[in-house]
Amino acid sequence: MATAEVATHHDDLHHHDEGFVKKYLWSTDHKMICFQYMITGIAMALIGGFFAYAFRMQLAFPGMEVPLWGVVTPADYNALVTNHGTIMIFWVAMPVLIAAFGNYLIPLMIGCDDMVFPKINRLSYQIFLLSALVLLSSFFVEGGAFGGAWTAYPPLSSTAKYSLTPLGSTIWVIAVALEFIAFLLGGINFITTAMNSRAPGMKLYDVPIVVWFIVIASILFMASVGPLIAGAIMLLFDQNLGTGFFNPDKGGDPVLWQHLFWFFGHPEVYVVLLPAIGITAEIITVFARKKLFAYRTVLNTAIATGVLSFTVWAHHQFVSGIDPRMAHVFSITTLLISVPIAEMIFVYIATLYGGSITLNTPMLWALAFIGEFLIGGVTGIFLGASGADIYFHDTYFVLAHFHYTFFPIAIIATFAGITYWWPKMTGKMMNDTLGKIHFWGTIIPFNFIFIPLFVLGVAGQHRRIYNYEHFPDLAVDWMYDLRVMATVALLVMIAFQVVFFFNVFISLRNGKKAGNNPWKANTLEWVAPSPPGHGNFEELPTVYRGPYEYSHPDREEDYWPQNEPA
Amino acid sequence: MIEYFLEQGSTYAASVDGLVNLIGALVGFWFLASLGAFLYLIFRFRKKGNSKAQYVTGYEKHESRWVHWPHHLILVCDVFIVIGAVQVWIDVKQTLPEEPRAERVRIISQQWAWTFVHAGPDGKLDTADDIPMIDELHVEVNKPYIYELSSLDVLHDFSVPIFRLKQDAVPGRVITGWFEPTITGEYDIQCAEICGIGHGLMPGRIFIESPQKHAAWQAQQAPTTLAATTQ
Numbered sequence: 001m002a003t004a005e006v007a008t009h010h011d012d013l014h015h016h017d018e019g020f021v022k023k024y025l026w027s028t029d030h031k032m033i034c035f036q037y038m039i040t041g042i043a044m045a046l047i048g049g050f051f052a053y054a055f056r057m058q059l060a061f062p063g064m065e066v067p068l069w070g071v072v073t074p075a076d077y078n079a080l081v082t083n084h085g086t087i088m089i090f091w092v093a094m095p096v097l098i099a100a101f102g103n104y105l106i107p108l109m110i111g112c113d114d115m116v117f118p119k120i121n122r123l124s125y126q127i128f129l130l131s132a133l134v135l136l137s138s139f140f141v142e143g144g145a146f147g148g149a150w151t152a153y154p155p156l157s158s159t160a161k162y163s164l165t166p167l168g169s170t171i172w173v174i175a176v177a178l179e180f181i182a183f184l185l186g187g188i189n190f191i192t193t194a195m196n197s198r199a200p201g202m203k204l205y206d207v208p209i210v211v212w213f214i215v216i217a218s219i220l221f222m223a224s225v226g227p228l229i230a231g232a233i234m235l236l237f238d239q240n241l242g243t244g245f246f247n248p249d250k251g252g253d254p255v256l257w258q259h260l261f262w263f264f265g266h267p268e269v270y271v272v273l274l275p276a277i278g279i280t281a282e283i284i285t286v287f288a289r290k291k292l293f294a295y296r297t298v299l300n301t302a303i304a305t306g307v308l309s310f311t312v313w314a315h316h317q318f319v320s321g322i323d324p325r326m327a328h329v330f331s332i333t334t335l336l337i338s339v340p341i342a343e344m345i346f347v348y349i350a351t352l353y354g355g356s357i358t359l360n361t362p363m364l365w366a367l368a369f370i371g372e373f374l375i376g377g378v379t380g381i382f383l384g385a386s387g388a389d390i391y392f393h394d395t396y397f398v399l400a401h402f403h404y405t406f407f408p409i410a411i412i413a414t415f416a417g418i419t420y421w422w423p424k425m426t427g428k429m430m431n432d433t434l435g436k437i438h439f440w441g442t443i444i445p446f447n448f449i450f451i452p453l454f455v456l457g458v459a460g461q462h463r464r465i466y467n468y469e470h471f472p473d474l475a476v477d478w479m480y481d482l483r484v485m486a487t488v489a490l491l492v493m494i495a496f497q498v499v500f501f502f503n504v505f506i507s508l509r510n511g512k513k514a515g516n517n518p519w520k521a522n523t524l525e526w527v528a529p530s531p532p533g534h535g536n537f538e539e540l541p542t543v544y545r546g547p548y549e550y551s552h553p554d555r556e557e558d559y560w561p562q563n564e565p566a
Numbered sequence: 567m568i569e570y571f572l573e574q575g576s577t578y579a580a581s582v583d584g585l586v587n588l589i590g591a592l593v594g595f596w597f598l599a600s601l602g603a604f605l606y607l608i609f610r611f612r613k614k615g616n617s618k619a620q621y622v623t624g625y626e627k628h629e630s631r632w633v634h635w636p637h638h639l640i641l642v643c644d645v646f647i648v649i650g651a652v653q654v655w656i657d658v659k660q661t662l663p664e665e666p667r668a669e670r671v672r673i674i675s676q677q678w679a680w681t682f683v684h685a686g687p688d689g690k691l692d693t694a695d696d697i698p699m700i701d702e703l704h705v706e707v708n709k710p711y712i713y714e715l716s717s718l719d720v721l722h723d724f725s726v727p728i729f730r731l732k733q734d735a736v737p738g739r740v741i742t743g744w745f746e747p748t749i750t751g752e753y754d755i756q757c758a759e760i761c762g763i764g765h766g767l768m769p770g771r772i773f774i775e776s777p778q779k780h781a782a783w784q785a786q787q788a789p790t791t792l793a794a795t796t797q
Contacts, residue, residue, distance in 0.1 A: 074763045075763045153721055153760075155737060156721065156760070156761060162677065163762060288619065297624065297633065320721075321739060324655070331655075339637055339640055343634075347633055349604045352611060354611060356619040358612075358613050359612065382590075385585065385589055385648070385651035388651065390659070390731065391568065391730040394723065459568075460571065462725065462757075465765065470766065470767060471756065553621050
């Protein structure tokens, strides 16, 4: 089916332009679907970022009239933090890292013309867009948007008289469930395409790491999401049909939801981490001109992390009322996961050894990902150790920890990927100086937002509180100073994003032509024209070697494209 | 780290802090070592002229040991951390002090208030001299307490930062645990689990008093409580 379609697409490309709707909105082309996911994801990131701005203003300057929002009431505050978290994970990290990059990179990097199920791919985005609209609609219904945190623990989420958002809670669950359907459809495509459509000669160990990692992430997602979908349906029934799955008065148990949620929720961290860390692998090998250190070790650590990630979920629930003896089991599994993840980081650092490193914009983002993620990784150990988590649970230490993992994933790696593949996506180069200004203007404020929040967390500040004046031990001057510092840093970081959009604008308008392979990279997407048309390649490539043969001693050139005959 | 910001107010606060400091020292070492190697390599191997990079597969023994040895050492560090975590956890969450030296206190959480039922002068719950109070918990220093934590509606979490104690309250269950205050003073009690729009309006205070002062407080409460129970 795919081949037949491609043949007609080829004709389209060469003979006439499709209409606007067919080309941009109803397309089955994996590259256009990438752009749809990417643009929707960035739009949602702006909304999620705006929410962060509104609630951080309230925390730094309690009771103020926040420009563009107004006074943040307790109900507003809860809705803002809940939807900030929900949006950033489900409607930014997932669509951009897995769906957008997966869609763009998999067919191009394995050397085929499109996904194996292009129409399922189109449906996946359409359902995703619908899910985003459904979520946002909850801000306009009676009672307002759901405010029970992105984890949606019942009975608060299941009972209207407790949450006071009868419609908002239901809309939230429906939106999340729709979003999962979109990613299940996408995941089917990613796994099938990577397994079946590789270019002739491309063995499994010749597949670029980022493709491998997106496939492993899709498998993790599909294997972990089932229990949560079941949970979401039970929650919908509890909300609307009067069942009592999570209601102790009817024989249910609220803690059951936490198991279903975190059995998905923890693998989910690796679902978004793996594509991000895969993007990093592509970039550091190209700009260090180095073969990836121990390719098979990298792959094995990712698989080990993925398998282990199914056994750690209850470390989110140490103090939630589970049998206290279980804490030991989950402490051990959680700390074990530090071994493959640390090994993966060591491999990346070792890849730099003996390189010839160019520090341009994509490389800076990729290196920053490793440096910042390291902080997120080591602070996780405090939370995985049951005895220490008794104190840290639900403090700002947890919040700062996971922002040091999710920000590198969803923001830093995304900018790394966009700036690296921009020449391929658009055929134009970006301005490197503007890129670097944007980089430093994002990275420095990022640390000034979250290091103060680590300190506040260690000092006992607990989460999801709209105003600390009611807690005398937390309403002291130095803590307010740190809250103000974090908020000001956020404002600076948001302001610097203008530089990025400006860079995008002038690159599209006046950017230098990129040519097929501006970075002198090995992988197959750089064989295709920039930007690739329908069907991607003028002639489908054949593969002769692995993706990271940089600076090979037998060759004059310091790169060796995968498709070049020996 | 924590003791720098917050007093250690319970018998187990110092062991939680000790565990945190142990983890801090171990991961601090790995963090600085990795970051140091990372920044050094970026600086040392930045592009100079047209010199070609080295070709390293990472599969030779003398190469892969740079990755494998650290990962075995991390496993050793993990063992130490697990041992520390298990010890602290058993102390805080899996042991209960012996009665009658320990006194029981009932903690009932709801949207958005705490009810603390103190045992009163006779030291026993469910007797006429019980002292229920809203948002105020009065305890005697150096005396172990067993709490019976429950919720009337949604999840809440009984959190006393100076004790290093946290425990979710789950509707439909009574969860027991313990603490023994070691300092006197007045401190925050937090609800550390989001519980609806009033979550930020659910502060409690704990008053840790000397035996004399605690007895005086009990005496002061007695008449009103009696009045309340006879009604």
